Amino acid sequence: MEASRIAIPIGVTLDRFIRSNESQYPQSVGDFSQLLRDIALASKVVNREINKAGLIDIMGSSGSHNTGGDDQQKLDILADIRFSRALLKGGAACAIISEEADSMSILNINGKYIVAIDPLDGSSNIDVNVSIGTIFSVYKRLSNIGEPVTIEDCLQCGTEQVAAGYILYGSSTMLVFTTGQGVNGFTYEATLGEYLLSHPNIIIKPEANTYSINEGNSNSFVQEGIHDYLNECKVEQFAGRYIGSLVADIHRNLLKGGIYLYPATRNNPDGKLRIMFEANSLAFIVEQAGGKASDGIQRILEIVPTSIHQKTPLFIGSSEMVKKLELALNKY
Ligand code: AHG
Ligand code: MN
Ligand code: MN
Secondary structure: OOHHHHOOOOOOEHHHHHHHOHHHOHHHHHHHHHHHHHHHHHHHHHHHHHHOOOOOOOOOEEEEEOOOOOEEEHHHHHHHHHHHHHHHHHOOEEEEEEOOOOOOEEOOOOOOEEEEEEEEEOHHHHHHOOOEEEEEEEEEOOOOOOOOOOHHHHOOOHHHEEEEEEEEEOOOEEEEEEOOOOEEEEEEEOOOOEEEEEEOOOOOOOOOOEEEOOHHHHHHEOOOHHHHHHHHHHHOOOEEOOOOOHHHHHHHHHHHOOEEEEOOEOOOOOOOEEHHHHHHHHHHHHHHOOOEEEOOOOEHHHOOOOOOOOEEOEEEEOHHHHHHHHHHHHOO
């Protein structure tokens, strides 16, 4: 009997994948791989803690609020600590900016990279056992190694990302990331403690029949064109799918096709989602998969950020759907 039929190969581990692709970023070989490994390690620890959420006292509100005014859940804080600590120990990043912190934290003045992170996305879904995620972006610092890290190092355009990814803690746990050479997805095999390549070279359909939006906000949408576009979706009898965890909504649309919309509302005139912690990373991934990401006027990746907690409207997903949405907005 053929050996591979007796013992089926486990496939490509994340570590092997990173090593075999190191030639794509020769100037920074070891450090960059170290950084991705640190993020993967922290995500395994967070995954373990999320899985125990109903059993130990880590559910619910911590009683505090972050800069954006959101109620911080205990797991938001815990995930923030896990990722920061892993990156601090790994040494490849000079600083981290996080949705959960007011300002940047310096990690290693000799590190080459800046990490922007939403440690736990969809945190209102923690207590009800619905999928949640982590979103991250990696930039090269602009200042010289060994010199003080500046806010300009952190406030780079999305086009400058050297890597971006998300972890989806769902019915299985997945790490999906890009280094600008396409998008690859890895599924966590908990008994081995390894991420294994399960979704190589993800491509998003240019057109599909799913739209994802919190339509409860419709009376307070600021841009008229949104209503026209949503009417078009209904005329076409598209399926509405909205979980309220951005990572989960985007992941479904990435694999099956669809558009995700979070427009400006009267309460959130700049939209709800953050450029540095949510929009840039997902825009880089979706564009690398062949899709589009827009604020309604311009490419998300070309927005020049002026503060780390800045928000933006977000329209992202299948390219033709995002184009149609932009046309509807531009009629007004
Ligand atoms: P976070 O948990 O990091 O604060 O993000 C919540 C975000 C995002 O995950 C989700 O898509 C969106 O908020 C949901 O907002 P609404 O409840 O307004 O629909
Ligand atoms: Mn979020
Ligand atoms: Mn969050």
